[in-house]
Amino acid sequence: MRSPLYRFRRVEVPFAVAILLAGGPFAPGAARAADPAGRPPAADTVLLGGKILTMDREARIVQAVAVRDGRIAAVGTDRKIRNLAGPKTRVIELNGKTVVPGFIAAHCHAVGVARRTIDQPHAELLSIAEVQDWIRTRAKELPEGRWIRVPRTEITRLEELRHPTRAELDAACTTHPVLFSAARKHALNSAGFRALGVKPGSDELPGGRVIRDADGGPRLIALGDAFIEEQIPKPEHSEQEIRAFLEEVHRRYNSVGITSIFERASEIDDYRMYEALRDAGRLNVRMTQTFRTSFASGKAVEEYARKLGLKTGDGDDWVRVGPLKIVVDGGIHWGNTYLREPYGEKRARFYVLDDPRYRGDLHYDVERMADIFRAAHRLGWQLCTHITGDAGVDRVLDALEAAAKDEPGIVNRRFSLTHAYFPATDSARRAHALGVGLDTQPNLYYKDSRAIAAIYGEDWAARFTGVGEWLRAGVPTALAGDHMVGLDPNTAMNAYNPFLMLHVAVVRKNREGKTYGPEQKVGRIEALRCVTNHPAWLEFTEDRKGSLEPGKFADLAVLDRDYLACPEEEIKEIGVVLTMVDGRVVYQKAEGGQQ
Numbered sequence: 001m002r003s004p005l006y007r008f009r010r011v012e013v014p015f016a017v018a019i020l021l022a023g024g025p026f027a028p029g030a031a032r033a034a035d036p037a038g039r040p041p042a043a044d045t046v047l048l049g050g051k052i053l054t055m056d057r058e059a060r061i062v063q064a065v066a067v068r069d070g071r072i073a074a075v076g077t078d079r080k081i082r083n084l085a086g087p088k089t090r091v092i093e094l095n096g097k098t099v100v101p102g103f104i105a106a107h108c109h110a111v112g113v114a115r116r117t118i119d120q121p122h123a124e125l126l127s128i129a130e131v132q133d134w135i136r137t138r139a140k141e142l143p144e145g146r147w148i149r150v151p152r153t154e155i156t157r158l159e160e161l162r163h164p165t166r167a168e169l170d171a172a173c174t175t176h177p178v179l180f181s182a183a184r185k186h187a188l189n190s191a192g193f194r195a196l197g198v199k200p201g202s203d204e205l206p207g208g209r210v211i212r213d214a215d216g217g218p219r220l221i222a223l224g225d226a227f228i229e230e231q232i233p234k235p236e237h238s239e240q241e242i243r244a245f246l247e248e249v250h251r252r253y254n255s256v257g258i259t260s261i262f263e264r265a266s267e268i269d270d271y272r273m274y275e276a277l278r279d280a281g282r283l284n285v286r287m288t289q290t291f292r293t294s295f296a297s298g299k300a301v302e303e304y305a306r307k308l309g310l311k312t313g314d315g316d317d318w319v320r321v322g323p324l325k326i327v328v329d330g331g332i333h334w335g336n337t338y339l340r341e342p343y344g345e346k347r348a349r350f351y352v353l354d355d356p357r358y359r360g361d362l363h364y365d366v367e368r369m370a371d372i373f374r375a376a377h378r379l380g381w382q383l384c385t386h387i388t389g390d391a392g393v394d395r396v397l398d399a400l401e402a403a404a405k406d407e408p409g410i411v412n413r414r415f416s417l418t419h420a421y422f423p424a425t426d427s428a429r430r431a432h433a434l435g436v437g438l439d440t441q442p443n444l445y446y447k448d449s450r451a452i453a454a455i456y457g458e459d460w461a462a463r464f465t466g467v468g469e470w471l472r473a474g475v476p477t478a479l480a481g482d483h484m485v486g487l488d489p490n491t492a493m494n495a496y497n498p499f500l501m502l503h504v505a506v507v508r509k510n511r512e513g514k515t516y517g518p519e520q521k522v523g524r525i526e527a528l529r530c531v532t533n534h535p536a537w538l539e540f541t542e543d544r545k546g547s548l549e550p551g552k553f554a555d556l557a558v559l560d561r562d563y564l565a566c567p568e569e570e571i572k573e574i575g576v577v578l579t580m581v582d583g584r585v586v587y588q589k590a591e592g593g594q595q
Contacts (some may be wrong), residue, residue: 042086043068044583048078050094051562055101055532055547059525067554070582074550098562101548102259102555102581103498104535106439107418107480110263111270114245118237122151122486122493127159132172139173147232148173150180152485152493154333156451163187163220183335183351186221186228193218196231211352220352243273250285254587256489256497257557257576260545261285262322264418265292268308274319284586286318288539290384292325297368298375311380322539323382323416326372328364329392332421336361338392350455360389369399377410390422397430404434411435416538423466428473437538439478440465442504443495449510462517467505471522478535479505502527503572524564554583
């Protein structure tokens with residue numbers, strides 16, 4: 001099923017859009033048959049006079065592209081494509097603008113964004129002073145005594161590289177309980193500690209414990225998330241409200257050229273929500289869903305799959321079943337990523353850990369993972385693992401190698417690692433030999449590598465989201481945002497702007513302008529493949545997505561500057577002026593920057 005026909009408006013925009021529609025919008029299905037002279041049927045839309053980056057195997061660059069029935073009908077010279085225009089064809093004059101395949105966001109949590117943001121807009125806070133100012137503003141908006149929850153803010157991004165103290169939160173607000181959560185720890189003001197019933201001499205809370213200052217006062221609460229959530233009332237929202245907000249998330253994706261997404265951690269209810277959007281003609285991104293759950297064994301996989309009644313590849317080109325996913329270790333923001341070496345004093349102090357010999361959390365041993373992988377493979381499921389640390393990647397590859405001894409076909413299942421922040425040459429080579437792909441988050445390098453260098457060491461920052469390492473080993477690598485909080489493409493907690501990711505891959509500079517690991521840089525075409533070709537490979541759709549070739553989906557984006565020729569520092573500033581999905585215009589930037 002295709003998305004609804006976009007009502008194309010005559011708008012003055014920076015590039016000329018000539019609408020040659022005698023008799024109104026082109027009706028799908030009309031003028032399809034070849035005429036008696038043997039000419040091909042007329043195109044619905046042609047885009048002329050541009051720089052079309054086809055991203056085919058040869059990375060050909062052509063002038064024009066023709067679209068028919070939601071697919072690419074032809075690419076080539078202006079003369080060739082003009083011959084495919086008929087009296088009802090929409091003609092878009094690009095005036096030299098660059099066109100790229102629609103971006104495939106290989107890791108996002110759009111439904112989660114809708115659920116979280118509907119209650120409270122996100123704000124990117126980069127210092128404790130900014131946290132305090134935000135709290136003061138929020139205190140004026142809420143009735144006295146109501147909980148104030150600081151937007152998700154990682155201590156890796158705060159100027160001070162630590163949690164705010166109780167005194168600092170008290171300085172911002174004493175009339176409301178305040179909660180700041182990061183690195184599996186919760187910082188509160190005095191009113192917050194009182195509201196949770198924290199008393200002198202009592203350090204145990206349901207599922208958590210109190211960490212105290214040298215003077216004996218409460219400093220932080222470790223864990224206890226479920227208990228804390230119970231104390232903070234949340235408004236309830238209907239599925240219709242969430243669905244409407246989800247459409248807004250998708251519109252934001254379209255505005256940066258995203259035409260396909262992977263929902264990377266969902267359950268069947270979310271899948272049904274997407275089906276409802278598709279059936280109502282309101283879905284303007286193609287969605288492949290990852291089903292995340294915990295499995296005790298291969299038998300548990302069998303039971304889950306039987307109950308679900310689905311397998312990888314089910315669905316259609318709008319709503320599709322992707323892999324199963326398990327969470328193998330922790331994360332750099334949480335302070336429990338599984339490393340090849342102990343955390344040591346500096347990392348333990350930063351994350352407020354008790355034991356410097358700690359190496360992180362590993363939730364599955366090799367034998368259990370191998371059992372899960374075999375069962376999933378036999379049932380027709382692709383597998384994806386959340387794994388952030390270098391030692392965690394080692395264990396996952398050990399398990400995959402063990403599974404492949406009994407099920408050699410598993411190496412063709414396109415098993416994927418997600419995150420794998422600290423690649424090592426040996427593990428990258430092993431991943432390639434096992435047919436493994438990857439999605440990783442260069443936006444984290446942009447925002448967090450300063451902290452990684454300070455806390456882990458500059459050699460770790462040099463490896464951090466090392467795209468070059470994976471690509472040199474031949475591992476298909478997707479650059480993806482892991483978008484989960486906030487709507488703005490750049491200031492969301494995990495930024496999802498594809499051009500920021502391309503900037504990091506090509507330029508390898510962080511927010512402070514510092515470069516760690518210049519050997520991780522890749523070329524512009526190679527980087528572009530990481531948001532087009534490689535994500536399509538990960539989901540077995542490279543025959544219809546990821547490049548602008550005849551027969552493939554007419555999913556594309558028109559850019560406001562030349563990606564291949566603009567100064568490197570401008571890559572992250574590139575904007576999208578028009579996005580098509582299935583040959584329909586789903587986003588158009590009008591003069592003044594409005595859609």
